[in-house]
Amino acid sequence: MKYQDDxxxxxxxxxxDSSSYAALVSKxxxxxxxxxxxxxxxxxxxxxxxxxxxxxxxHSLKSFEKKSKFSTWLYRxxxxxxxxxxxxxxxxxxxxxxxxxxxxxxxxxRPGVDEVDQNEQQVLLGKxxxxxxxxxxxxxxxxxxxSNSIEEISSITGLSASNVKVRLHRIRKKLYDDMKTMMxxxxx
Numbered sequence: 001m002k003y004q005d006d007x008x009x010x011x012x013x014x015x016x017d018s019s020s021y022a023a024l025v026s027k028x029x030x031x032x033x034x035x036x037x038x039x040x041x042x043x044x045x046x047x048x049x050x051x052x053x054x055x056x057x058x059h060s061l062k063s064f065e066k067k068s069k070f071s072t073w074l075y076r077x078x079x080x081x082x083x084x085x086x087x088x089x090x091x092x093x094x095x096x097x098x099x100x101x102x103x104x105x106x107x108x109x110r111p112g113v114d115e116v117d118q119n120e121q122q123v124l125l126g127k128x129x130x131x132x133x134x135x136x137x138x139x140x141x142x143x144x145x146x147s148n149s150i151e152e153i154s155s156i157t158g159l160s161a162s163n164v165k166v167r168l169h170r171i172r173k174k175l176y177d178d179m180k181t182m183m184x185x186x187x188x
Contacts, residue, residue: 003027006070015060021045021061025054028071031146031187032078035156039082053078071150079156091145098120121179128178136171 003023012020032053036046055063057074064073129137140155142148150168154161 001026007066010061010064010070013058020060024070024074028074029054029069031141032074034141034145035075035078035138036082036129038134039079039140040085041134045085049078049081050169053081057083068152068155071146072148073157075146075152077147124179124182125175127173127182131178132171134173136167136174139164139167140171140175 006027009020009023013024029050033046033050036049036053039045040046040049049058053074055079061075064070094101129140132140139153139157142153143150148156150161150164153159153164157164159167
């Protein structure tokens with residue numbers, strides 16, 4: 001199904017067509033659930049948090065100021081609800097200097113990985129992602145699957161933009177290293 005811009009559905013809901021909210025739920029349900037699952041690491045809790053987040057967003061729709069995208073606002077609601085559920089967990093927000101980002105370019109990491117076909121790359125990437133922490137997996141999911149900007153991820157997670165950049169860089173480096181190691185093991 002091809003969806004309209006989120007604001008189209010929001011305006012319809014605010015003008016009394018509450019059934020239009022179903023399109024927003026349908027459009028965002030997979031990533032909302034993914035965010036909750038990555039934070040909670042429990043399917044039942046993630047389903048409950050996802051439902052609660054959609055209900056809360058619906059009831060708060062009048063207060064949505066459109067300063068950010070609806071998806072960013074919604075993902076922040078989900079993230080906060082999931083974190084509240086797991087108050088014991090603290091995100092690693094160790095600041096890093098910018099020189100760390102410049103130590104490796106993606107071109108330095110690509111040789112070897114580009115030598116396998118795309119299907120094998122997907123398999124290797126899937127295996128490498130299973131080795132990531134829940135927080136790192138969440139950041140990668142928000143950035144690549146959710147197509148969120150650094151600023152939006154910062155807003156959703158509460159991390160600084162520079163910390164998000166550094167962590168994404170480190171995660172990509174780890175993924176490339178893991179994929180390269182898996183390829184080398186296959187050849188030996």
